Amino acid sequence: MVNVKSPSVKTQFSSAAQDLLDWYDKHARQLPWRIGPQARKNGVMPDPYRVWLSEIMLQQTTVPHAAPYFEKFTTLWPNANELAEAENDDVMREWAGLGYYARARNLHKCAKALAELERFPDTIEGLLALPGVGPYTAAAVGAIAFDLPIAPVDGNVERVISRLMTIGGDGSATGWAADKKEITQCVQALVPKRSGDFAQAMMDLGSGVCTPKSPNCGQCPWAKYCLAHREGNMESYPAKAKRKPQPIRKGRAFIVVSEGKVLLQRRPDKGLLGGMLMPLSSEWIEAEGGTDIPFPLEAEWQAKGQARHVFTHFVLHWDVFVAHVDARPNSLEGDWIAMDKVIDSGVPTVGKKALKLALL
Known part of the structure; x- marks a missing residue:
């Protein structure tokens, strides 16, 4: 040295x-x-x-x-x-x-x-x-x-x-x-x-x-x-530290479609993906938790597969579900974005993955 x-x-x-x-x-x-x-x-x-x-x-x-x-x-x-x-x-x-x-x-x-x-x-x-x-x-x-x-x-x-x-x-x-x-x-x-x-x-x-x-x-x-x-x-050089496997979190993405538009909600300003428009989602919990994740409203939900995304400190396994409803539910707040524009509406990559699974 x-x-x-x-x-x-x-x-x-x-x-x-x-x-x-x-x-x-x-x-x-x-x-x-x-x-x-x-x-x-x-x-x-x-x-x-x-x-x-x-x-x-x-x-x-x-x-x-x-x-x-x-x-x-x-x-x-x-x-x-x-x-x-x-x-x-x-x-x-x-x-x-x-x-x-x-x-x-x-x-x-x-x-x-x-x-x-x-x-x-x-x-x-x-x-x-x-x-x-x-x-x-x-x-x-x-x-x-x-x-x-x-x-x-x-x-x-x-x-x-x-x-x-x-x-x-x-x-x-x-x-x-x-x-x-x-x-x-x-x-x-x-x-x-x-x-x-x-x-x-x-x-x-x-x-x-x-x-x-x-x-x-x-x-x-x-x-x-x-x-x-x-x-x-x-x-x-430099000596490489042994990397620990990233923890896995799981959750559900809920893609709600009505009259050709998709419901997005803005995340809180503070925290991960702060201020970004995202599909409705459950909390992201530790994979070992095993807690049953409820749907946000009564509808015919179709499973569309799993979107996986690597964040800095964890990997998300996001099960994607879509529901087409006739009337926009009053119980859910957010922005309704046209289906042909929702992918390019400012949704971050992880949200795009879920939307593409559900809509394309």
């Missing part, structure tokens, strides 16, 4: 930072929210709104999945003021499919906060004061949009530095937490003047070259520095 306080090590890895930037100048990904390295060298800086929006979308989401949403959002709402004026339902509808819906609620709150400011915050303290902006997002926006001398550290960057400096962890949560602090210090010690390009180069290196499995060391600008590569055991 290296000692980043050693002058000789700092000199060694200062050269590595420049090598990474040289590589990035040639191989930078073209992304809809990114200003390329040559343009930045010519003084063109990215719109911080676009950087912020992309970073919020990329949390727990891949670039290919997020890019179409980014294009859609920036077409509908090209700046923070216009996003702030949007209806919350419209924002949630356009977000549907990106998951982690608290991000969408915080995105809208943050846009409203930005609209009240004279300019986009250009300090870490100012960025951290925004709703939904944590240390990683503040560092990413600060570095990429304003060239602040700070390095955002995500999972890709952690893996790169873990291998570069053989900071491996012992596979335990405690051990890796300590190592993540050291990795952050190590990355910070490497930050050059072109901090925005350096941050994006690290992201590109981790996502496309120093991958979790079968890293492409032949294309890596840091292969000659990498201690794990020198040992020939790159995939051993």
Whole structure:
């Protein structure tokens, strides 16, 4: 393991930072929210709104999945003021499919906060004061949009530095937490003047070259520095914790159809899928519970199969039932959406799975 306080090590890895930037100048990904390295060298800086929006979308989401949403959002709402004026339902509808819906609620709150400011915050303290902006997002926006001398550290960057400096962890949560602090210090010690390009180069290196499995060391600008590569055991870093099997929860989805429309209900703002339109549902209970789940009204319910969905902390087994009723039941509140529009009405992925089973 290296000692980043050693002058000789700092000199060694200062050269590595420049090598990474040289590589990035040639191989930078073209992304809809990114200003390329040559343009930045010519003084063109990215719109911080676009950087912020992309970073919020990329949390727990891949670039290919997020890019179409980014294009859609920036077409509908090209700046923070216009996003702030949007209806919350419209924002949630356009977000549907990106998951982690608290991000969408915080995105809208943050846009409203930005609209009240004279300019986009250009300090870490100012960025951290925004709703939904944590240390990683503040560092990413600060570095990429304003060239602040700070390095955002995500999972890709952690893996790169873990291998570069053989900071491996012992596979335990405690051990890796300590190592993540050291990795952050190590990355910070490497930050050059072109901090925005350096941050994006690290992201590109981790996502496309120093991958979790079968890293492409032949294309890596840091292969000659990498201690794990020198040992020939790159995939051993960082040490992988044993994954526990995810618990299973079960429930029932109730698709009620009347006069060509489907009943949807909005979930509470707080909690899982907060504020999203969803089919009627029972509670989601532990699979071992075995409690009988009642239907919400008397009707001829048809079983349509089981929708399965993986959340962060559990897997849902959702038994789907559909009932066609002549009159809309007064006992059930919600929005009645036309059958040909219900799939695209802003329902999250798990809800779409149930609706497709019942209606298609």
